[in-house]
Amino acid sequence: MISGEGPRGAIWCAAAFRLPFGEVAAYFPPHFQQMPTVFIKTYGCQMNERDSEAVAAQLVARGYSIAGEESGADVVLLNTCSVRDLAEQKALGKMQALVGQARKRETGQVFGYLGCMAQSRGAELTQGTDGVQLVVGTQKFHRTGEHLDALLAGRETVVVDTAEESGSQSRLADHPLPGAVSGRRQVSAFVSIMQGCNQHCTFCIVPFTRGGERSRTIPEIVAECRELVARGVREITLLGQIVTSYGRREYPPEGGRSGFVQLLDAVHAIEGLERIRFTSPHPKGYGEDLVEAYGRLPKLVESAHLPLQSGSDRILKAMHRGYTRDRFEAIIGRLRAVKPRMGITTDIIVGFPGETEEDFGETMSLCRAVEFDNAFVFKYSPRRDTPAATMAGALPEEVIEDRHRRLLDTINEIGKRRYEALVGRDMSILVEGISRRNPARYEGRTRCNKIVVFAGAPRHVGQVMDVRIDRVGTFTLYGDPAVVGLGEREVGLGESDVVVETASLKG
Numbered sequence: 001m002i003s004g005e006g007p008r009g010a011i012w013c014a015a016a017f018r019l020p021f022g023e024v025a026a027y028f029p030p031h032f033q034q035m036p037t038v039f040i041k042t043y044g045c046q047m048n049e050r051d052s053e054a055v056a057a058q059l060v061a062r063g064y065s066i067a068g069e070e071s072g073a074d075v076v077l078l079n080t081c082s083v084r085d086l087a088e089q090k091a092l093g094k095m096q097a098l099v100g101q102a103r104k105r106e107t108g109q110v111f112g113y114l115g116c117m118a119q120s121r122g123a124e125l126t127q128g129t130d131g132v133q134l135v136v137g138t139q140k141f142h143r144t145g146e147h148l149d150a151l152l153a154g155r156e157t158v159v160v161d162t163a164e165e166s167g168s169q170s171r172l173a174d175h176p177l178p179g180a181v182s183g184r185r186q187v188s189a190f191v192s193i194m195q196g197c198n199q200h201c202t203f204c205i206v207p208f209t210r211g212g213e214r215s216r217t218i219p220e221i222v223a224e225c226r227e228l229v230a231r232g233v234r235e236i237t238l239l240g241q242i243v244t245s246y247g248r249r250e251y252p253p254e255g256g257r258s259g260f261v262q263l264l265d266a267v268h269a270i271e272g273l274e275r276i277r278f279t280s281p282h283p284k285g286y287g288e289d290l291v292e293a294y295g296r297l298p299k300l301v302e303s304a305h306l307p308l309q310s311g312s313d314r315i316l317k318a319m320h321r322g323y324t325r326d327r328f329e330a331i332i333g334r335l336r337a338v339k340p341r342m343g344i345t346t347d348i349i350v351g352f353p354g355e356t357e358e359d360f361g362e363t364m365s366l367c368r369a370v371e372f373d374n375a376f377v378f379k380y381s382p383r384r385d386t387p388a389a390t391m392a393g394a395l396p397e398e399v400i401e402d403r404h405r406r407l408l409d410t411i412n413e414i415g416k417r418r419y420e421a422l423v424g425r426d427m428s429i430l431v432e433g434i435s436r437r438n439p440a441r442y443e444g445r446t447r448c449n450k451i452v453v454f455a456g457a458p459r460h461v462g463q464v465m466d467v468r469i470d471r472v473g474t475f476t477l478y479g480d481p482a483v484v485g486l487g488e489r490e491v492g493l494g495e496s497d498v499v500v501e502t503a504s505l506k507g
C-alpha cells in the first residue's frame with residue numbers, strides 16, 4: 001500500500017498494484033516463494049506522492065508486488081519529508097516502531113528511507129536505527145529497484161545512495177498501469193516537470209534536499225501526458241518545487257511567454273485532456289504571460305495556490321521571498337480580473353524569527369483583504385543548514401501556538417463564508433471516484449479545486465458533470481446532479497463553473 005496525506009488530503013491505497021508474476025527471479029534466496037512484496041508509506045507533499053507512485057510502478061515492472069499493509073511486506077519503505085521537524089520525527093518514530101516489531105517477531109523484513117530526509121541525513125539513518133538497510137536520496141529514486149534486488153539477494157547488506165545525478169529529473173516517468181490505484185479508474189494524474197529550487201528562502205530546506213532547478217524537456221513531458229490521456233486520465237497536475245521557474249535556462253521567453261507558459265501551451269494542445277493544474281508556483285512567477293494564460297487556455301482551470309508565507313514586508317524580506325505585500329495583492333487582483341471566481345489558496349508560516357505582533361497583524365489583515373478559499377498554516381520550524389535557523393529572535397512556543405490558532409480561526413471563518421456562498425450554484429465537476437469521506441457517495445472536483453460529494457454511480461467516474469450545490473461541510477461541498485437536470489456529459493470545455501455560476505464571489 002502507498003499511503004500519504006498531501007495538501008489535497010488525498011489518502012491513497014495501491015493494493016491493486018499487485019500484478020501476476022511468473023517465476024521468482026533466480027537471484028533471490030529460496031525463502032522467497034514468490035517475488036518480494038513492498039509497502040511504501042509517503043509523508044509530505046504531492047511531489048512525494050508522485051515519487052512514491054513512480055517508485056511503485058518501477059518495482060512492479062521489475063516483478064515486485066505492492067503489499068496491502070506493512071506487517072506482511074518483505075520490504076517497507078518510508079518516503080520522507082523534511083520541510084518541518086515534525087514530519088521528520090514522525091518518520092523516525094514510525095521506523096523505530098517497525099524495526100522493533102520486526103526484531104521481536106523475527107520477520108526478516110528489509111527497511112528503507114527514501115526522499116528528502118534520506119537525502120539530508122544520509123548514512124546516519126542506518127546507524128541510529130539498527131535494521132535500516134536502504135537510504136535512497138531524491139536524485140536516486142530510479143535506482144530503488146536495483147538496490148533492493150542487491151539487498152534481498154544478499155549481495156549488499158546496506159546501501160546508501162544520495163549522490164547527485166545529472167538528468168535524474170527525467171528518470172521518474174513511470175506511472176502505474178490503468179486501474180491499478182485502488183482498483184479504480186485514474187482520472188487525475190501528477191506529472192513531474194522539474195526538480196529542485198534556486199530560490200533559497202531562508203526557512204526552507206528544499207534547495208538542500210532537492211538540489212538546484214533541473215527541468216525536463218517539453219517533448220518528454222508532453223509525451224508522458226499524452227500516454228496518460230490515452231489511458232483515460234482527464235486532468236493533469238504539473239508538479240515541481242517552483243514550477244513557475246520551469247525551463248528558465250532551456251526555454252528563453254518566446255513572444256513574451258516564459259518557458260513555463262510555453263509548456264502550458266504544449267500540454268493544452270493534447271487532445272482528450274480536459275483540465276490542467278499546477279503546483280507549486282512562486283508568486284514572483286505570475287507575470288503577465290501566466291495571468292493572460294488563464295484567460296486564453298480553457299483547459300487551465302480557475303485555481304491558483306500562491307504561497308504567501310507572511311503579510312509583513314519586513315518578514316518577507318527576512319524570508320528572502322522576493323515580493324512585497326502590495327505585489328502579492330496586485331497579483332491576486334490581476335488573476336481575479338481575468339477569472340473572477342478563481343479559487344485561491346495559500347501557505348503561511350507563523351512565528352518566523354523576529355516576527356512581532358505587528359508583523360503578524362499584517363498577515364491577518366492581508367488574509368482578510370484577500371479572502372483565501374483555504375490556507376495551510378504552519379508553525380515555523382527551524383531546519384538545519386538554513387539561514388533562518390540561526391537568526392536572532394526565535395519566538396516562544398506559546399506565542400507561535402497562539403498566532404497559529406488565531407490565524408487558523410480567521411482562515412476557517414473566511415473559508416466557511418466563501419464555501420457557503422456557493423450554495424445554490426451550478427458547478428462543473430470532474431468525477432474522480434468513490435468519496436473518501438463517504439464510501440456510499442461519489443466525489444468530483446470543481447475547476448476552482450473544491451471537492452463536491454454527491455450520489456453518483458460507477459459510470460460517472462471520469463465524466464464532467466454539472467451539479468447544484470445544496471449544502472456545505474468543512475471545506476467540502478455537497479451537490480445534486482438531478483436538480484440541474486443536465487446529467488453527465490463527456491467533455492465540457494467552455495462550460496466550466498465560471499460560466500455556469502451566476503452569483504459572484506468577492507473580488
Ligand code: SF4
Nearest residue numbers: 197199200201204206
Ligand atoms: S521557493 Fe519554495 S521550494 Fe524554493 S526555497 Fe522557497 S519555499 Fe523552498
